[in-house]
Amino acid sequence: MGETHVSTREGLTAAGTSPLGAEDRARPAGTFLRRLRTPRRPRIWYELALIAVSYWLYSLVRNAVPEQRDAAMRHADWVWQAEQTIGLAFERAVNQAVNSVTWLVVGMNYYYATLHFVVTIAVLVWLYRRHPGRYAAMRTVLFVTTGLALIGFYFFPLAPPRLFEGGGFVDTVLVHETWGSMASGDLKHMTNQYAAMPSMHIGWSLWCGLAVFTLARVPWVKVLAVLYPPATLVVIIATANHFWLDAVGGLLCLCVALALAHLWYGRAPHRAPDQGRGELRDQPPPARREPATQESARLGTPPGRRLGELEDEPAGR
Template sequence: MGDSTVTEPEGREQVAVPRVVTGEAGRGPLGRLRRPRRPRLWFEILLVAVSYWTYSLIRNAVPEQRAEALRNARWIWRVEHDLGVAVEQSVNHAANSVTWLIVGMNYYYATLHFVITIGVLVWLYRWHPGRYAATRLALFATTGVALVGYYLFPLAPPRLMHGGHFVDTVLRHHTWGSMASGDLKHMSNQYAAMPSMHIGWSLWCGLTVFALASVPWARVLGLVYPAATLLVIVATANHFWLDAVGGVVCLCFGFAVARLWYGSLPHALPRRVTVQAAGEPVPAGRSA
């Protein structure tokens, strides 16, 4: 979708509203909903809080089908062996042999998917308000479709497999913060490992930063973050690497929803949007 720019005498660049949300396409209640707009802080804080609370409530309300989850885990482990890609146990044992490394990974697993995701949302809100709503929609759609996976395919993580010889690194090293082990395990569905939202969220963060950041080192970090997350979820025995594939599929769905709703992928939308009412003349110095 094309957007045009003009430069005012002061040198400031103004970005036009994309064609997909102007004219006939921008009329009516649906058109107004699809039109990129400047986000409102109070609404976004409330929306994110309520959405995560709803996600956690539904995820933990999915029945813990332990027997089926263990069968599915054995099936995935067998498939990976047949394909010659069953590397999780080796990675888990190697990382667990280095105490400082695995302790750091435990804290990484427990905290960074909250901290980094919220940080990227704040960065989008502040510096890319025109792209914020579409990118947030991709994140929400990714998270929503993951709930379907938890319901249809209950899966035990490797650390809970019988005879899998995986190390539950949180229990072994007595680290805090993870709701997957220890005293907090009763607050979270232990058999909702497929898909991995650690991967879905970290890849959302990484691709968003890579696509929109102007600083090269930030773009590199955007690619490193989901790769490091994949290593962590496998090393801590919280996921099979195939769970990560499920997270990628959910993210593709999320971006497809955003593309259908806004008529463009989030990064292609204008950074800042000046919305004109239907029939209102465009101010001098701005592109229609």
């Protein structure tokens, strides 16, 4: 009478027990995480929707923070006194000096109101088109930097110098009637005026400068990338929109975001595999080579070719 042999896997299956061990069960989760961390070509509609939703949430949260005027004034006074204590309270002198040159201060007002968005969007588009493999990592750094800023806006409301009573600062936007500024006219009621710490003008400009400097190849473009953050620093101080300590806050947010991105991706964001090196996930795999048969290996025939093909080749090849 013959015996029926059932393998362990078949027996477990027949008994209704899953044949997957702990390692196999953990594999889908590990695969999902690897997919999130693997550089790939970004999808345009997904990225546009992600950026739109993220900025909408950022604006919603930023403006939902209670405009704690009294606390904002106390914090501004504390920052101003701290800068005077260490001998670096130079914002008022710069503000008043620039305000005396009308064309210069008006130009800075428009710089502050527009380039913050224009340059950041331009760099995102450039990364998407020229460095798709690094786009996701760099975009993540920008998003985390902005998210950290929201924490500062909520827990440390701060009046900008132009709204700081008794500081002697000139509100250049109000004096020179800069059109389109979120800090003037009816638009000032659409944004939280006391969300000054940390400065996202500095956080975003540093991100732009870092992305372009590390990835651009044209020397003069690298020079512009280096000059953009300090130029932004001069503008935010001269227009009395930020204390220089707000800029330090923006720098710290960016540093934390870079560290978190490095931990997540296992490398610096600008060192992720890039397009043009055959390293992106969605690139077609290399053509498979047929394994050499015993006969071709013995006679030295290249894999995938028949002996008859060699006989038809002209002599001397």
